[in-house]
Amino acid sequence: METAVLSQNEPRSSLLPMAIIGMLFFIFGFVTWLNGSLIPFLKVLCDLNEFQALFVTFAFYIAYTVMALPMSYILRKTGYRDGMAIGLAIMGVAALVFIPAAQTGSYPIFLLALFGLGAGLTILQTASNPYVVKVGPPESAATRIAIMGIINKGAGVLAPIVFTALVLSGLVDFNTESISRLGEVERVARLEEVSGRLVMPYVYMAVLLFLLVALVKFSGLPDIEEEESKDSETKSGILQFPQVVLGALALFTYVGVEVIAGDTIGLYGERLGLANYASLTSYTMVFMVIGYLIGVVGIPRYISQQQALLGSAVAGSLCVIGVLSGSSESTAIASVLWGWSGIPVVPDTVTFVALMGLAHALCWPAIWPLALEGLGRFTAQGSALLIMGIAGGAIVPLVFGKVAHFADNTQVGYWVALPCYLFILFYALKGHRMRSWS
Template sequence: MSAISEAKGAPQSSLLPMTIIGILFFIFGFVTWLNGSLIPFLKIICELNEFQALFVTFAFYIAYTVMALPMSYILKKTGYKDGMAIGLGIMAVGSLLFIPAAQSANYLLFLVALFVLGTGLTILQTASNPYVVHIGPRESAAMRISIMGLINKGAGVMVPLLFTALVLSGLDNFSSEHLAALNEVERAAQISELSARLVMPYIYMAVALVFLIGLVKFSSLPELEFDEPGAEHKNATGIMQFPQVVLGAVALFCYVGIEVIAGDTIGLYGAGLGVQNFASLTSYTMVFMVIGYLIGVTCIPKIISQEAALIGSSVAGVLCIFGATMASTESTAIAQVLWGWSGIPVIPDSVTFVAMMGLAHALVWPSVWPLALQGLGKFTAQGSALLIMGISGGAILPLAFGQVALFADTQMAYWVGLPCYLFILFYALKGHKMRSWK
């Protein structure tokens, strides 16, 4: 029996809720994967080192940890539908904060704007993921989340290309070396011109978010209502009594950390190796993630179970870590075989393995959510908030990556991902089955 009770007046078809949630997942992807292009951009205009530049991911993802539980209380008071509208409003404010940040080229203001955007996304993610899990049979929840992932990562493919077209067009000398060669007055003028190019894209984003507030607020999206948890937890008083959720949050911490590393550092890594199209390298990772989600949509649960998908993802991730840290930084043989025939620019083998991490871990998020939320009943909102807090891995693990990159080199820093994939393997084999801490 599903943990969701049918909302009053809810339509029988899940098409409308899936469509609206799909639009929200596109926004998640658009805002989230813009960071991959922002990092090398802000590194240059704010004159940062690699470690400082990765505070972009810290400011954005730490919001999920700081704000997840407060946002779950908002959901409890307002309901899921109004909570989504509030989240979109917070994101619109965050988008507008990019205007003074860009006009002043002040890195601290950029980080504040990113934190506000992350806060808005926190409430949206806390509300929307349970919707997708409970809108149909639990066994096919990973398939539905994979559809959302396709939309999310499709936005991730588009964002770096749009960023390059709208912000970097005509900037053939966009590099730290070019700016360093200018005198102080010329450099200040160039930085001001570059940062001002961010203003209009974020104005467009704010307008789109306001439109979406109306779409969600006035739609017939049904409210979620949950039954009591299963018999083994009928006397539960808090979410920490559900091991599958707590361990699931740790698994998502590991997953999001390595996902962000694969998507947001590939541009820095490529730039360091002299790859010409470094600003668009995030698109390569996103394309591989889209392929992974297509596998989820077509194969779960007909061919593979959610548990099997999680096991396969973790093992493939381990193999990609070995490839990223040990493969050649000069040879492009793997890319030549995979897509060289298509005319898409090829990249070094080591960078290719970083991009293929996207394929390796694509099904972790869709698989963990239904496994972790099973049987929570009225604790679903708290469980969702705890899982969302796992997104803080995107704040912390890239900083660990940055520190290793400073003291060793960027290629060796990808070893940070190995323990992440190993914990996900543990969760796939045992962690999701635990129903008590004894």
């Protein structure tokens, strides 16, 4: 399958593809950031510790590594439109697997369903990200990806709110401490009742995904020609492009810290005894949307893609220092930032976790165009390699969970994010410029 590159003298032709891709980015965001609510929920439901609970992210994100190359092969054989339809169908089937998982309360079946969702998303991501990069001028690629990011993270804001409304509505004190105080019979009955609330939301999700299969299949999404480059003419394999190999590592570290910021904030809130722990992912997502808006306005008018990545790495490092050194009792920062709005405030350390979303929002839209530059006929392979970097969302949070569990202190786990931001800093300063390993 040829890599998607739209002719810049055909602006009308890009409108429908971008609308379709925007719709898919919404699906990416909703399904992905639902994990932030599922993690503390399943921790209570299945009686897990922090390390065990973060296998939610492992099962979901490891699918990107396991399935990236097979899915890129499928994409080459089927084309973008049919490949995206296959990805949506896989996700629809995976959503249905949540039904027996909820009925039995089986954590392994939940993990199987999450792996299936990740597998379906792999083919969608492999197709859509290079498509957005190539749909217009290369210097504004980060802006286009930032627009997609706003859609993606906007869905991430909605997902925890919808989950809380559909699953946790009316529940009082559904947390580890309150469940542990119940007698055995009462505890089992309570867990069965709460687990059953998951069934209908995932039925709705499956129906929606199968409807989208039909929409994408008959959308008329075009397959378009690939561009060549001088670099690609002299290279024999994707591993000869340092900018994309290091870019995949940068995405590995970025996705790792993105998942930590979005998916562990609920765990941290539950550990601190916050009543709204299941919806805390929305705080991180709101800040990420703000970061993407900054990217849309600022790139390339005021800052370059490389400068945006550099700023993200520095700001992210400062946020980690804030999490580690801040107060878990004071709510002063949140009171200043949004206390006036009526939105519940959170402790300063939790606020810094949420602010990590703002700090690193522009990493994804900046890394993709920097890494794909000059790949030519290797762009499809480069995209698959970058997608494999999403495995950072599987590995890095598990390291976080192990550190937090070993220290019996979730706050200490955030040390794991610091070396990740430092590698992103290296890629922004030097890694993206490398065109040979010598």
